[in-house]
Amino acid sequence: MRIVVLAGGIGGARFLRGLQQASPDADITVIGNTGDDIHLFGLKVCPDLDTVMYTLGGGINEEQGWGRTDETFHLKEELAAYGVGPEWFGLGDRDFATHIVRTQMLSAGFPLSAVTEALCDRWKPGVRLIPMSDDRVETHVAVTLPDSGERKVIHFQEYWVRLRASVAAEAVVPVGAEQSKPAPGVLEAIAEADVILFPPSNPVVSVGTILAVPGIREAIAEAGVPVVGLSPIVGDAPVRGMADKVLAAVGVESSAAAVAEHYGSGLLDGWLVDTVDASTVERVEAAGIRCRAVPLMMSDLDAAARMAAEALTLAEEVRGA
Ligand SMILES: O=c1nc2n(C[C@H](O)[C@H](O)[C@H](O)CO)c3cc(O)ccc3cc-2c(=O)[nH]1
Secondary structure (H helix, E strand, C coil): HHHHEEECCHHHHHHHHHHHHHHHCCEEEEEEECCCCCCEEEECCCCCHHHHHHHCCCCCCCCCCEEECCCCCCCHHHHCCCCCCCCCCCCCHHHHHHHHHHHHHHECCCCCCHHHHHHHHHHHHCCEEEEECCCCCEEEEEEECCCCCCEEEEEEEHHHHCCCCCCCEEEEECCCCCCEEEECHHHHHHHCCCEECCCCCCCCHHEEEEEEECCHHHHHCCCCEEEEECEEEECCCECCHEEEEHHHHHCCCCHHHHHHHCCCCCCCCEEEHHHHHHHHHHHHHHCCEEEEECCCCCHHHHHHHHHHHHHHHHHHHHHCC
């Protein structure tokens, strides 16, 4: 079975690990969000691609969910001693090596998709990981700073990591998305898929950014195969992260049903909500999306595998309908 997954960072990566356990023989292509990418210290950092690559390749810091295991921060400390920041973004020594190799290859003229493939040669994630686009797309967030009252547009990582989403996101803009093209292999993977899955990743800044690349949303809608998603919202709060902050920016309430409606029946065929949200199944089905309530807390690998298995079961139900 050929499965295409649109993935953000931690939630997407942990779901993928469950999917590999639930369906060990599946041929999985991951279309990774690159809207979180940031240029720091002259290097290109791709947090979501790296989170998927390290998680599936056994190199992730399990507690944090991002960055490398056994990490040290000597380089960051030395840079700080020169007054070179930002200090708020935790790049470790081992992680730096990935960004150096990536930046070197990009400077030599390789596209990000080829660079990602080369990095995956080391990590062997067991999936084909493709960035959504080889073109530069960077998510920015419009905020009003509480101290100065100044309205500013800042990089997503500054909003997420430095400000911890503590101020309202007034707008979320995937800068460059309109002019971007899907990376080689993205549209082909979608066209050849048997099932397309949206993991419990952020619907605005992860899956939403991938869908903002012209051609990807249309290809999924026209693929003619079941498209099934899992709610990242359980009981009106994000399972992890601060998805509610960015949902508000696009006028979507923080609930499992509202996120399904946001994707819409033109895109989604099936939607899984947590058992605590069982009362919303009817509302989702009224929107033309087949819905089931199952446990959606990815507390460990087995729980993630059960979620993935439920998503595949719902996909088969949709196919047979
Ligand atoms: O909360 C944090 N998240 C960090 N993240 C995670 C990242 O900011 C976000 O969780 C994702 O971009 C959202 O998917 C990193 C990811 C990387 O690949 C590399 C470095 C970082 C650094 C931080 C950090 O300092 N603090």
